[in-house]
Structures are given as C-alpha cells and as structure tokens.
Amino acid sequence: MSKVLKEKVERVEKLAESIYKMTIKSEYITQKAVPGQFVNVKCSEGINALLRRPISICNVDVKNETLDIVFQIKGIGTEYLSQKRIGSQVDLIAPLGKPFDTSDNYKNIAVVGGGIGVFPLLYLLNKMNTAKKSTFLGFRNSNYAVLQDEFKEASDKLFISTDDGSEGYKGLITDILEKELESIKYDIIYTCGPTPMIKKVVDIAKKNNIKCQVSLEQRMGCGIGACLVCACKTGNNENWKYSHVCKDGPVFWSSEVIFDD
Amino acid sequence: MIDLSVDIKGLKLKNPVIAASGTFGFGREFKEYTNLDMIGGISVKGLTLEERQGNKPPRIAETPAGILNSVGLQNPGVKAFVKNEIPFLRKHDTKIIANIAGNTIEDYCKMAEILSDSDIDGIELNVSCPNVKKGCVAFGNTVAGISDITKKVRSFCKKPLIVKLTPNVTDIKEVAMAAESEGADAISLINTILGMAIDIHRRKPILANNMGGLSGPAVKPVAVRMVYEVSKSVSIPVIGMGGISNGDDAIEFMLAGASAVMVGTANFINPSACVDTAEGIKNYMKMHGFNNVYDLIGSLELN
Numbered sequence: 001m002s003k004v005l006k007e008k009v010e011r012v013e014k015l016a017e018s019i020y021k022m023t024i025k026s027e028y029i030t031q032k033a034v035p036g037q038f039v040n041v042k043c044s045e046g047i048n049a050l051l052r053r054p055i056s057i058c059n060v061d062v063k064n065e066t067l068d069i070v071f072q073i074k075g076i077g078t079e080y081l082s083q084k085r086i087g088s089q090v091d092l093i094a095p096l097g098k099p100f101d102t103s104d105n106y107k108n109i110a111v112v113g114g115g116i117g118v119f120p121l122l123y124l125l126n127k128m129n130t131a132k133k134s135t136f137l138g139f140r141n142s143n144y145a146v147l148q149d150e151f152k153e154a155s156d157k158l159f160i161s162t163d164d165g166s167e168g169y170k171g172l173i174t175d176i177l178e179k180e181l182e183s184i185k186y187d188i189i190y191t192c193g194p195t196p197m198i199k200k201v202v203d204i205a206k207k208n209n210i211k212c213q214v215s216l217e218q219r220m221g222c223g224i225g226a227c228l229v230c231a232c233k234t235g236n237n238e239n240w241k242y243s244h245v246c247k248d249g250p251v252f253w254s255s256e257v258i259f260d261d
Numbered sequence: 262m263i264d265l266s267v268d269i270k271g272l273k274l275k276n277p278v279i280a281a282s283g284t285f286g287f288g289r290e291f292k293e294y295t296n297l298d299m300i301g302g303i304s305v306k307g308l309t310l311e312e313r314q315g316n317k318p319p320r321i322a323e324t325p326a327g328i329l330n331s332v333g334l335q336n337p338g339v340k341a342f343v344k345n346e347i348p349f350l351r352k353h354d355t356k357i358i359a360n361i362a363g364n365t366i367e368d369y370c371k372m373a374e375i376l377s378d379s380d381i382d383g384i385e386l387n388v389s390c391p392n393v394k395k396g397c398v399a400f401g402n403t404v405a406g407i408s409d410i411t412k413k414v415r416s417f418c419k420k421p422l423i424v425k426l427t428p429n430v431t432d433i434k435e436v437a438m439a440a441e442s443e444g445a446d447a448i449s450l451i452n453t454i455l456g457m458a459i460d461i462h463r464r465k466p467i468l469a470n471n472m473g474g475l476s477g478p479a480v481k482p483v484a485v486r487m488v489y490e491v492s493k494s495v496s497i498p499v500i501g502m503g504g505i506s507n508g509d510d511a512i513e514f515m516l517a518g519a520s521a522v523m524v525g526t527a528n529f530i531n532p533s534a535c536v537d538t539a540e541g542i543k544n545y546m547k548m549h550g551f552n553n554v555y556d557l558i559g560s561l562e563l564n
Contacts, residue, residue, distance in 0.1 A: 001293055002293065003293070004532060047477070048326065050323060050326060050477055050526070051328060051529060093294070093532070218319065219318070219322070219467075220321070221529045222284075222528070222529040223529075224293075226290035226528070226529070227332070228286075228306070228320075229320040229330060229332055231315065231317070231318040231320060232318065242315055261469075
C-alpha cells in the first residue's frame with residue numbers, strides 16, 4: 001500500500017552533469033518498498049511543474065531508514081528537485097508500481113541497464129542476495145558511468161560499455177551480453193533503459209529461451225492508475241490492449257509487452 | 262450549522278464537490294488516499310457503448326500551469342461499468358454520475374437507456390471530448406448538434422441529465438441555452454480546451470495524437486468567465502470546472518454562478534483534492550458568515 005508522504009531530504013549529490021542523487025528519510029517507504037517500484041514526487045510548491053515526477057527507487061537502507069532516488073534534469077520539475085535543500089520536505093506518493101520478480105529460484109541472473117535506466121537495477125541487485133549476479137551497464141560516455149563502486153559491490157561480474165569507449169568496452173552493452181551467453185545460461189534477465197536497448201535484450205532473451213523482465217517508462221499523469229495516460233501495449237498482435245505503466249508496471253514480463261507504438 | 266448540500270434537479274449532493282470525469286477513474290483508484298464518503302459525487306471515467314483502448318501514447322504533456330491530454334476515452338464499456346464498478350461505488354456515501362460518450366446519437370441513447378435502469382444517480386453527456394476523431398466533438402460544437410443530441414438522449418434518460426459543454430465554440434451561451442431548451446437538467450463546463458505542445462528538438466508534437474485537451478490552473482480564468490456567462494443565460498443549475506484545486510478556486514466558480522463544482526486535474530497531484538476543496542468551501546463560508554451554500558451561489562457583484 002502506498003501513501004501520500006511528506007519526508008525529509010537528507011542529502012542531494014550531483015553525480016554527473018545533470019544527474020543527481022537524492023537521499024530521503026522515510027520509515028514507511030523503506031519498510032514497504034521492493035525493487036522495481038517508484039516514488040511520485042511533487043517537485044515544486046506552486047503550479048509550475050504541475051505534475052508529480054515518477055522516479056524509480058535506486059537503493060534502500062533499511063537500517064538508516066533512507067532511500068536514494070537518482071534522476072536526470074530533463075525539465076523544470078527535475079531542475080526544481082535538484083535544488084531542494086537538505087532538511088527540507090519532499091512530498092511523495094510511494095511506493096508505487098509492480099516490482100521485479102525477485103524469487104530465490106533464480107540462481108544465476110543477468111541485469112542489463114542503459115543510461116538513467118540503470119538506477120532501479122541497483123536496488124534489485126542489492127536485494128537478490130542468494131543469486132550469482134552478472135551486471136551489464138551501458139552509458140553514453142565515462143562522465144555518465146556513475147555509481148560504479150555500488151554496482152561493483154552488488155554484482156559478481158560487472159561489464160561496462162560506452163558509446164565512445166571512454167570507459168569499458170566501446171559499443172553496445174547487448175553485444176557483451178550476447179558474448180557472455182555463449183558460455184553461461186542465466187535463469188532470468190532483468191532490463192531497464194532506452195527502448196532500442198530493451199528491445200534488443202528482449203530479442204536476445206527470447207532467442208536463448210531465458211525469462212526476461214523489463215522496466216518501462218512512459219509519460220505519466222497521476223501515477224496511481226486513474227488517468228490512463230501512461231499506456232503501453234500488452235498481449236499479442238491478435239489480442240492486445242493498452243495496459244498502464246504506473247499500475248500494471250513499470251515492470252512487465254517481456255512476453256507480455258508489444259513494442260510497436 | 263453550515264449546510265453544504267445542493268440539489269441539482271434531483272441529484273442531491275451532500276457537498277457541492279464532484280470529482281471530474283477522466284481524472285478519478287472509477288473511484289477505487291483513490292480509495293487508498295482519500296475518503297470517498299466525503300466527496301459530493303464522482304463523475305466516472307467517460308464510458309462508451311463498447312470497450313475502447315484509446316489513443317497511442319504519449320497521451321500527456323505538461324504545459325505551463327496545466328496539462329494536455331489525449332487519452333481517447335479508454336474505458337471498459339458501459340456494461341462492464343454497470344457490472345464491475347457500480348457495486349464498489351455504491352458502498353460509498355457519494356453520488357455516482359455516469360459520463361457517456363459515443364460515435365453516434367444511437368450510441369448515446371442506448372447507453373442512457375442501459376444506465377437509466379442501473380443504480381446510478383445521474384448521467385453526464387460528454388458531447389465535447391476533443392480526443393476522438395469520430396462523433397463526440399461534432400455534437401457539442403454547434404447549437405443544432407447539441408439540440409439534437411440532448412433532445413434524443415432526454416427521451417431515453419430517466420436520471421438527472423447533465424450536458425457537459427466544450428469551450429471550443431464561438432458563443433457558449435447559445436449552446437447552453439440549446440441544451441436547456443431540449444431538456445437538460447444541468448450544464449457542466451468547461452471540458453478541456455483544444456491545445457498543442459511541440460517538442461522543438463524532435464520537431465514533432467509531444468502527443469502521439471498531435472493535439473489534446475488543456476486542463477489545470479492555466480484554464481481557470483477562461484472557465485470562470487464561461488461559467489459566469491452561462492449561469493446568466495440559463496435557469497438550470499450550472500456545474501463549474503476548469504483548474505479548481507482548492508476551496509478558494511471553487512468559491513470563484515460559485516460566486517460566478519456555479520451550483521456545484523468539479524475538481525479534475527488537481528486529483529493527479531493531490532489525491533485528496535476533492536475532500537480538501539469541500540473543506541475549503543466550508544472554511545470560506547465560516548469565515549464570511551454564510552450558513553447556506555445557496556446564499557453564496559451567483560452572489561458576485563460586478564464592478
């Protein structure tokens with residue numbers, strides 16, 4: 001169950017150009033949240049940046065009752081959010097959305113993230129304690145390859161790629177995934193990132209007959225399944241419908257989603 | 262004792278605040294966050310005769326102090342509403358208003374007939390959805406269109422009939438008077454204002470549907486003016502909406518002549534916006550010494 005909460009900002013840290021990590025104190029969220037869920041944040045007090053912004057939970061520290069969200073400045077809402085002062089209040093509806101399937105049955109997992117889509121995957125990795133974890137992260141360049149220590153700590157194997165080769169492998173992260181799959185069989189692949197990358201991961205999973213969960217993004221209104229704007233096609237080509245990323249997702253089984261909109 | 266109750270031609274509301282169609286789902290989406298029993302009424306997500314999937318995403322764009330939407334009436338269809346949603350809503354102490362939209366007048370009549378035999382409290386005729394290509398918008402745009410549809414639906418509708426007007430017309434007063442003379446019990450306005458937002462980097466509209474309906478605080482002055490004009494032109498009750506987020510906003514509409522108000526976009530940001538608005542109206546009345554909400558309605562004095 002989610003709630004409207006007013007919580008305290010503990011820390012705001014600039015991780016890279018336009019990318020910020022905010023640490024929020026919240027007993028409620030840290031007790032209720034599970035990997036894959038998001039918070040819907042009110043970024044301003046007034047009528048500018050009117051809507052809440054959905055931001056995935058990047059990490060939870062149960063002991064200290066804090067959670068991290070990481071976001072990129074994309075417009076005035078996230079700009080306001082990045083300017084929040086330490087000790088100020090932040091208005092959130094949380095935790096929201098369907099989470100990843102983190103069953104203990106998955107002994108060998110692959111986690112594939114791209115760009116700002118990598119952040120919810122850190123929380124997932126930290127929760128999957130009993131599995132052997134291979135993490136594949138793709139970024140534009142080394143400046144954006146943030147939280148590497150955290151990902152390294154949370155993974156058994158970490159692969160990084162950048163578009164320009166300024167960090168790790170030069171090229172697509174999905175190429176490394178394919179190469180690893182020549183010698184390893186994963187029980188499940190989790191992915192979040194740009195749509196072309198997600199599509200490629202889904203294809204790879206299908207070809208290798210591996211279960212796959214995708215975390216999707218869409219412009220949202222309410223975040224609670226009422227306004228119906230964050231539509232995504234699910235089902236099959238003969239019998240499809242519009243599901244909603246906020247309530248039916250953001251995490252879906254790759255077999256449910258039709259990527260043609 | 263402050264009396265907040267209003268009677269919209271047989272639709273008796275305990276307070277004058279209604280959740281606006283399309284912004285409150287079927288009520289159940291908000292149950293975790295607010296007390297549905299403290300809302301005067303709920304106008305449910307726009308219904309069509311058959312299930313509809315709606316438009317391609319993106320369906321929303323934020324604009325200054327507002328939003329553009331082009332959902333395109335995604336809904337499970339009127340029969341599924343009757344079967345699956347009314348029983349839940351009926352468990353709450355709030356009035357149920359079924360908002361209906363169709364491609365043809367026959368669709369509207371059929372829905373009015375089905376809903377007249379169901380356990381709801383009123384029907385809101387959506388003749389002004391800007392987001393569906395066929396029908397709908399055509400009925401609400403002209404005096405002839407609104408007269409025709411109101412007259413025909415009226416003959417099938419045994420519940421209080423509210424006609425929801427589009428602001429995308431030259432003279433809102435004429436359209437309102439046409440609805441009144443063909444038997445509407447009340448007028449609600451305004452629906453969203455047709456708008457457009459462009460992604461300058463992609464050089465394309467943000468909405469997949471290119472255009473959409475503008476709502477939120479940005480539209481409020483237009484809405485207040487139209488509610489004022491309409492309430493001066495008709496004698497049936499007027500339900501005002503457009504950018505209402507709190508009690509003060511609602512009071513503006515009521516002074517301008519609205520007997521009740523609808524809260525829409527604000528629900529997305531504050532899930533208890535309807536309850537807060539009702540509370541705000543009460544506080545205003547207390548502060549200004551009003552005991553009965555009717556003493557407030559239309560009490561605006563022009564300069």
